[in-house]
Amino acid sequence: MGLKEKIKSNESLKKLAHWSILIPKQTRPRLWIKLFVNPFYHKKGKGAIVRPRTRMDVVPWNKFELGEDSTIEDFSAINNGVGDVIVGDRSKIGLSNTIIGPVTIGNNIRLAQNITLSGLNHNYEDVSRPIHVQGVSTAAITIEDGTWIGANAVVLAGVTIGKNCVIAAGSIVTKNIPSYSVAAGNPARVLKKYNHETKAWEKA
Incomplete structure (x- = not known):
């Protein structure tokens, strides 16, 4: 099982990943996602x-x-x-x-x-x-x-x-x-x- 599948199958990991990517209670990605992930992905x-x-x-x-x-x-x-x-x-x-x-x-x-x-x-x-x-x-x-x-x-x-x-x-x-x-x-x-x-x- 890959990392992506592990995160999806574990509710706690899924919430943590979601929190680390999106600003809480908003649909906007965090600054580090904009600067260091999106340009390469x-x-x-x-x-x-x-x-x-x-x-x-x-x-x-x-x-x-x-x-x-x-x-x-x-x-x-x-x-x-x-x-x-x-x-x-x-x-x-x-x-x-x-x-x-x-x-x-x-x-x-x-x-x-x-x-x-x-x-x-x-x-x-x-x-x-x-x-x-x-x-x-x-x-x-x-x-x-x-x-x-x-x-x-x-x-x-x-x-x-x-x-x-x-x-x-x-x-x-x-x-x-x-x-x-x-x-x-x-x-x-x-x-x-x-x-x-x-x-x-x-x-x-």
Whole structure:
């Protein structure tokens, strides 16, 4: 049994490891994790930039990857505490985005401002206990290559948005969006699809 498995199987060791990595009662990693662990554990491609005023709540037990020539702009928050956050090549994460894993963002993606992608939900079934002590559930979000998401959009856990889609500003995406689609609204619905035979965008 390896060290990781020993820690997971022993509740006391698990609590100690958790305490040593995260600031108590917060989701933020300790300074020594940021300085001496994350730079060597997580992958950052050539030309990738994380702006200095980005909040990186990134821990070593899940992946964080930022591809070549990709950028995360200021005032964004990235959290991989409950699932991997993976960003492909040449993708731009706009100002004030919130990304909570598990989330996979493909290549050549454009996210505008104030977008939320959250692969996390809080459990709430037991009404005798506060929601925040009932744990969480996760379902992966996938944004495929070439997609553009407009400002103030929200993408919920478990959603896949296909290739070369346009998600209009302010949309709430609750269900999968097929590739080559334009979607808008709350909940978002497909308004147009690209017809590869006629080479034109057509009403859905």
